[in-house]
Amino acid sequence: MVGNRYLNALWALTLSTLLPAEDLGEMWGSAKEEAKYYPIVNIPIPPEVPMRTGSFEILPDGRLAVGTRRGDIYFVKGAFDSPPTPDYHLFASGQDEIFGLAWKNGAMTATQFGEVTRISDTDGDGVADRYDTLSNNWGYAEGHEFAFGSKHDPEGNIWVALGLSGSYKSHNLFRGWAVKVTPDGKMIPVCSGLRSPGGVGPNAEGVMFSIESQGPWNGCCSLKHLKQGGFLGHPASYNWYPFVPGMDTPAVEPNTPSRLQVEKKRVKELVPPAVRFPYIKMGRSISGFRLNQTGGKFGPFENQIFLGDYTLSIILRATTEEINGVWQGACYPFREGLASGIMHVEFSPQGQLIAGGFTTNRQWPVRGTEPFALQRIDWTGLMPFEIKEINIAKDGFLINFTKPVDPSIAARTEVYNITTYTHKFSAGYGSPEVDQTTAKVTKAIPSADGLSVNVHLEKIIEGHIHDFDLTTMKSMEGGTLLHTKAYYTVNEIPKN
């Protein structure tokens, strides 16, 4: 039959406005430059292995362990060789989706959707034959009820962040909470208020954090401090306080729409996100993270948090500091152009960053195109010119660089373009950036070694992200910054 060619042609003209293709956001455009310092190395996957990475661990013998969505655990030899010569060994299989792996005392502890399981090989044939359930005492009866587990903390506990039911409600026990599971299988609830968490792990000071996703009560993705007794923002999980001995339901619920800095004064349990990741600019669905403690093998970013983004197939950095008893910090672009959606990252003993993940063909758009991939980011040893870390001061910020800056340029206040904004804290989904201001830089004082600059602001705005753009900064050698942007979340301003 005929008759629609012109109709379709007309649509073709109007469709772009009616129905924009899912726009994942601009690329940073820095991939080519990044590759000079941090090239991406592909770790080949044989065709028989469905390597949809959910989590990583490094074994004492130096092998890489990978837990997958399919519920398998592979031990990979040779993944860190140059070039990689991986040999995949199936250690355990048949589990639920594995989003947490931790090796301790000859056994692998895996966090899967329904439980934390200690998996061991008792007959020494290299294949697991005991699957001991440490705890399955949280509710799991609906879709999207993800469970992400940490490595062991110094007491041997595994911390588990439990996503909401369908990512909106809390219908089943402790959905929206973080709990810890002790080595003898006790489950201790830690804090409420999560929405759809991703990875769980410590910062350099050993304090536990979890990734959180944009959505209701979350204007953008963030890194949240799993504070004992804390409430992390989403009130759907209030209903489980009666099940926690010694913890009372917060006296009030947050108002909507409001601001975090307003509500934290009303809801005393509220712990504001430590680092907020402005949407699209810094990821759309950030995921698993790992602390860089490679002793400098991975370059200048020791003790910093590295994390992936599922949608944009990128790697980011974050730093944290405790101000007035509250954690906060900054995030920085690091590397783009990975092959698949990133679910987790890990550091090899050789100081390489391993990144893995997958795409799904129906659930969520992803920029990377591979159905799954295992990749490695190596440091060439060349020093990139980067904003290394930003710390807050009473009257401004201390910006640290990886290379000495040109003091004549760094002393100019106009080099520091700092805008500020925050998000609505509301029950609605996500938030635009609101309450924009432009910070006035009053002074910029480079240090004697040129590795840092004290930037004085007329005013620091509490509760705002301070968005740094240092496009015109030059290094002593005359180079420009590899990434000119950084984003500092101000929860607290130091008192002195």
Add this chain to the structure above:
Amino acid sequence: MTKIVRLITLRTMLYFSVVPVALAQPIIPGLVSSELDPKLKGLVLIEELNCVACHQSAEPFAARSKKAPRLSAVGSRVNPTYLEAFISDPHETKPGTTMPDVLIQLDKEERKQVAKSLTHFLLSLKKNDFSLQPPDAVAAEHGEHLFRSRGCVACHSPRNEAGTELLQESSVPLGALEKKYSVKSLVDFLRHPHSSRPSGRMPDLRLQGNDAERIAHYLLRDTRVPGPLAYKMYRGQVWEGLESAKVEAERAGQVRDFALASLGRVHHQTAVEYQGWLKIPQQGSYTFYLQMNGGSLHVNGKQLVLENPSNRRGPKRMQASTELPAGWRKIELTYFHTGRDPKFSFELEGPQFKRQAIPSSMLSVSEHPIPAFEPLVVDPALAARGRKHFGILGCAKCHDDLRIPSKSGPAFATLDPGKGCLSEAPGKWPRFNLNGKQRQLIAKALPGVEQERLNERQQLEKALVTFNCIACHDRSGLGGIAPERNANFSGTREALGNQGRLPPPLSHVGAKLKPEWIAEVLLRGKRQREYLDASMPQFGEANVGHLVNLFAKVDKLEAVTIPKIANIKESKSAGYEMMGTTGFSCIACHDFNGQKAGGAGALDIVHVTDRLQKNWFHLYMRNPARFHSTVIMPSYWPGGQSIRPNLLKGDTAQQIEALWTYLLDGPRAKKPKGLSRQSAEIRVTDVAEIARGRGTAGYRGIGVGYPEGINLAFDSEEMALRQLWKGDFASVNHGSFRARGGERISFPPGIPFHRLKSMDDNWPYKGKSNYTFPHDHGYQFRGYHLDALRRPTFLYHYGEVTVEDLFEDVPGKDGKAWFKRTFRFETPGAQKPFYFRAASGKKITAQVDREFVIDQLQLRITSDHKGVVREGDPGEVLIPLTLPKGRSTLTLEYRW
């Protein structure tokens, strides 16, 4: 319409729909393409033209001659107009037919009268229900693909877009099928070709689903049927436009009006294109009123309405007016059934025409009238005359199912190649339209053909040509896939090259396959190569059953010395080594027990010993290229030297024999190293397989597939058995699994052990809001450990009781495996009594207090415990347990 006009019209139409062909000799494709001995070719012609039907022979020869179509139901099968035309002039109506013209000696008027009377006779045999159905263009599009891919074009001619047959000379002719069949009658024929054509030359393609309909709609796409409106329906993300990749055409056909209800079920996210002609009663201004989400309206070449659809809003009201002259005016309307509360109304208002929906009487699919099919009313007198003609003209000789007496022609032995049907001259004999070459072939065969006894090779080759097996299968020395047809064969596994596309060759097949397997394929349609789009059609056991033995007798290859195996265990284990990724990595290309290979996806390897002869396996493994010139499989013993000298001392014969020995275990062969885990389906081999997650047993389910081919799902949330099933284990998708197989036994939700307060007390299970259940009943799941067969023993606590819960699959004497379940309890002190709920069902009978039948399940207690039946809907089998301090055991058997 007078009959003459009808005939002329028919001929004119035929002229346009079929390219006129000078070559109108009967076409038997195998004769054209094969290298069969010319004498045998003559015999094939004699059989395919069924010469012995008239020219009887004293000898038992040509017994497998092709029988003519059975005619008793022809009135429901074939359009009477076509039937009459075909009888009247078979060679013009269907060039290439093997039906002779038996009216050739009559003058034109007589011919017409006789053909007519024969038609009336044939239609008088049974009540006829022939009628025409409009073709579905969407089904036809699928059908076009199927016609090519399913193998129809191996024998019939491929067609170009216009429907012109491209290889007429070497193809079984079809003629103008739209004049002959209706969709219904062609579908019936395609489903059961042998009920009207018992000799099996047209095989049964065993078409699945709607494939027969689709092919019929394609072949009959030129059928013209009167009706009010044509439509085509689309589904998917229709708001993106009908050319979007997310939109698929669903069906097409005719409909009586624009009412949505007339289309039958219309799903959300549908679009309908209507096309037809609107009868404007008088000139004037007409207004069209529409309510719809989006769409377009064109009338008389003018666009009146265009509204982009949106899946985010409800329907809109719109109207448009236009000046229309009287007469038939083209109308095209596209309607989008999408968005909120989709609604469709379409009304017309005009001079002297009240606003209303357009009635069917004002609509037509064509601006020119299409004659409706009129069933032929049988004239008994004509039919009686036809019956006589049927006998006299000898029709009854070939169409012998009607059992009408008819005189025979001269005896076969007296035939003279220069006379009668074999001469070019017309006469009182049937005219076959044989060409010179065909006459020569028959002439060459005639002397002595009756007495000649064919040897086995000749019998086999004659059959392979008669049934045109060589159209799909190469056989050296005889023929094979014609180059011009080769590209029509397709498959789903490109990595396999030609082997993933072309049916396997038949050279040496009798020395390759076990006769049992040949019989499975030839007579029961079994197939191993699921990736070939063409599948083995069925020619009927009566027609080709004798080929099974012929293959075995004719095909011989040299015998290999099969080595003696000193140690069967060592041999099997070497076979296992070779199969896996650390050996020859056979599984890199071959599927293994349904588990898809990561790479090429070659033939499933576990069935090798069911199909192949061991001698051939040895020959093939040494040099695969000997049997397939384009084979992808490399030789692992190049020049007879193993590339794995460390296994079985590098002895080639021992290594090949080891693979065979290993594969003798079939689906139970030890799971090779590195078997792909990409497939969504988990198959069980020699050890148990586990899949955890949401699905068959709640969210915390544990599925276990056991080597004996039985399976269970255990709910680790409630620590209870949830389901038993047999056959294939499970499909997995991320953290979920679904039971496959069948013969399922379900167990109700709830914990296994409980202290009932009374026999009326409810058995507890986890509801939506008992959040801490079953921990609040003292339960804690503690995981499982695996035995040597990787079968799990589930571990859990019930209060102070530590429970170990093991299911073992036990092979049954009758071939039916069953589960033995062992509970091992350990308690720090004596326990108050509680019940174990063993099963639950609608119908429970207790044989004795240790044996119960619960619906399909037989439950036996084999330890020193007794069960009780608790009445109810459903009822339950409860086993009271009083556990002593220390260890104790409860054992059960589950059979179903």
